[in-house]
Amino acid sequence: ETGVTQTPRHLVMGMTNKKSLKCEQHLGHNAMYWYKQSAKKPLELMFVYNFKEQTENNSVPSRFSPECPNSSHLFLHLHTLQPEDSALYLCASSLGRGVTNTGELFFGEGSRLTVL
Amino acid sequence: RKEVEQDPGPFNVPEGATVAFNCTYSNSASQSFFWYRQDCRKEPKLLMSVYSSGNEDGRFTAQLNRASQYISLLIRDSKLSDSATYLCVVSGNTGGFKTIFGAGTRLFVKA
Numbered sequence: 501e502t503g504v505t506q507t508p509r510h511l512v513m514g515m516t517n518k519k520s521l522k523c524e525q526h527l528g529h530n531a532m533y534w535y536k537q538s539a540k541k542p543l544e545l546m547f548v549y550n551f552k553e554q555t556e557n558n559s560v561p562s563r564f565s566p567e568c569p570n571s572s573h574l575f576l577h578l579h580t581l582q583p584e585d586s587a588l589y590l591c592a593s594s595l596g597r598g599v600t601n602t603g604e605l606f607f608g609e610g611s612r613l614t615v616l
Numbered sequence: 617r618k619e620v621e622q623d624p625g626p627f628n629v630p631e632g633a634t635v636a637f638n639c640t641y642s643n644s645a646s647q648s649f650f651w652y653r654q655d656c657r658k659e660p661k662l663l664m665s666v667y668s669s670g671n672e673d674g675r676f677t678a679q680l681n682r683a684s685q686y687i688s689l690l691i692r693d694s695k696l697s698d699s700a701t702y703l704c705v706v707s708g709n710t711g712g713f714k715t716i717f718g719a720g721t722r723l724f725v726k727a
Contacts, residue, residue: 542620545715550713
């Protein structure tokens with residue numbers, strides 16, 4: 501059983517909808533990540549939070565809005581998405597000690613998003 | 617230039633074969649290096665960390681050459697269960713938590 505839980509596992513939405521992806525980690529970690537995985541492309545880092553503070557925003561369009569209320573929870577709010585945003589969205593966590601991350605990432609099983 | 621580049625796949629090998637994957641990275645300030653494994657329609661999972669001195673875990677050996685910014689993974693005596701995508705991962709540039717994944721190399725081990 502994974503220590504990182506993502507919901508929903510599957511989501512279909514129209515371009516005008518607003519939805520949110522949720523991630524929860526039970527590992528006592530302090531850093532949390534959102535990655536996007538599209539077919540035949542590498543995982544793309546989207547956002548990183550360390551101790552609830554955003555440390556990375558990898559030039560992600562504003563239609564993706566992250567929220568990290570505490571070290572255990574991470575959300576990705578979605579609005580006015582495009583069909584090309586259809587992908588697997590993976591949440592991960594790590595210990596998050598120090599200034600840079602030198603530790604293993606633990607991934608959730610992902611939320612598969614389809615934008616119609 | 618991509619931040620992390622890997623051998624294009626797929627690699628198709630028979631059981632028992634030895635197979636090697638290569639990876640290069642562009643950021644010389646990178647601090648941590650890993651190989652992850654991703655099975656079809658599953659999340660990535662850590663296979664092993666990579667150290668400058670080289671490290672071995674059973675049939676798997678990883679090497680790091682910081683001067684050449686090159687990472688390798690060697691799998692000996694391949695098993696059917698080794699079939700997966702192997703991801704080269706580089707982390708820890710100055711000032712952030714930027715963990716970057718390569719595109720992955722697909723391995724098929726056949727009986």
